[in-house]
Amino acid sequence: MMDPMATTTARLLQLLGLLQAQAVWTGEDLADRLGVTTRSVRRDVDRLRELGYPVQSSRGTGGGYQLGAGRALPPLLLDQEEAVAVAVCLRLAAGGTVAGVGEAALRTMAKLDQVMPAAIRAHVTAVQEATVAIDYQGTTVDSDALLALARAVREHHQARFDYIARDGAASYRRVEPYRLIATGRRWYLMAFDLDRDDWRSFRLDRMTEVRGSTFGFTPREAPDAEAYIRRSMHSGWEYEATVRLHCPVAEVDEYVARWGTLRAVDDAHCDLQVGSQNLDAMAWWLLRLPHDFEVLDNDELVAAYARLATRTAALAGNAVG
Template identity: 60%
Template sequence: MTDTTARVLQLLGLLQSRTLWTAQELAGRLGVTTRSVRRDVERLRGLGYPVRASRGAGGGYQLGPGRALPPLLLDPEEAVAVAVCLRLAAGGTVAGVDEAAVRALAKLDQVLPPRLRAHVTAVQESTVAIEGFSAGVDPDTLLTLARACRDLEMVRFDYTDRAGQPSERRVEPYRLVALGRRWYLLAFDPDRADWRSFRLDRMARAQGRGWRFTPREAPDAAEYVQRSVQQAPYREVATVLVGMPAAELAERVPPTAGRVRAVDDTTSELVTGAMDLRWAAAHLAMLDAPVTVLDPPELRQVMADLGQALLRASASTSPRASTT
């Protein structure tokens, strides 16, 4: 990087950090003459940055509306990728960087041209993040669905369900939800006259259909998807009280395994699913905390039977031990 290039980038950073700078202030910060500042401003304009200049008292240099990056620096997929990462971090899902991510999002919005800003806004407004998200996502699919959520446009895609059955779906998209290691779409399926959640990694050939739809009264996206992931695949759903603060319990129970709600400072409600109540009982026992079964009542007997089995196992003497 030449000294001139480094200085131009430094000038850009200064213009982004404050609304208005006089030529003398910029010259002092950059250690050059005001004539050099004028030349560097022209270089920025040549790269696509609309730097405005005003004369007289109170005048100076500032970045104008529609502040644009050179097209080669951020293509649409890169803009979407950056926006997704910053959006999740700004929401607190990446510990310790949420405030920095908010500032970075603000700077990104300042310098993106209108075309890319529309893409980024579509992702930000159409995404709900639930703690624990860490997966990648196909930018084309994400962008297609985010646009459709924003523009109220019907989409179609090929879909393979959890049983491996393929189908073609036509839906009204509502929100994108990041949960655990997966991305989901909450949408209304007019062919089935009901709301559905779809995993993005099970989609293929997602595309807008060009047909607008009238928005319906929708369920809470995060709650709906979380409930469908935690309960729908299982034959049994259990609701219990756990003698543990919600924050501590949430660290032990991932969002894909159960929904945690604080009852008070020392007690939490846990809703979880299982294919068999015996598996639910075993996992609850592993929490090593007081558990009160609310539903189903049969789980109480299953947990009692498990406790008796564990007591018998702990009291039994192995053949090797009896011969010593």
């Protein structure tokens, strides 16, 4: 028979997770998700408040329970796998692309180390000692802007910011923010642009004066965020090309990743669409793929390979034997 205290603790953690996942919950919705009565929900909310979690409640249309911002972070209960996952993520964040997060991540790692049991600390230490982080120069974004947009996405509030486009044009944007996407090198926002009445993608490093608003919105039917950002990243290039690779898609997919679009032709060939602002950089990047290919639709790229071949042959002829 399960310990009633353990059942209550598990339900409190589930309730906390629900409050963190959505801006506002009605008591009836929470009771339905937890499989309890609304009276039990009220008791559990009171317990969370006693533990230091600032759960707010309001009546009327649009009212319900909401997790507010607290002055201090209440105690966290982490099992072994969760503690290791947090420690590894903090280590990566210490060298990441969000401005100001590196130092905060290091401070958090130090605090986490102080409260972890010896057995879990040993597992975390083993992972950290076995991991080598190579400095990667991604584009840094402002942490305050990232948090403001994340809150706006979560609470379905409009956002405002000044934006510098790729061509240097400056504009003021009012948007309904839907998703934040991290590609490794850059952060993007997928949003509905209210003044242009269409979906747009925005690079966070080109934003300034980012702020949320109190104007709420009803979510629209949105395109798939990952697919939309992929298309946006590969549109507007100065140079675009399609090459036919002499291999099936599965053998080259991990090399291409987000840098191009693959399409199977048959069991032994696939087409790759790529774009770049620099023709020679595109040529060199394609050469790193582990399979032969032919250029289908870009004579300038073919000419670039001719220049590279001449240069390479000259270097090989001058090699010291």
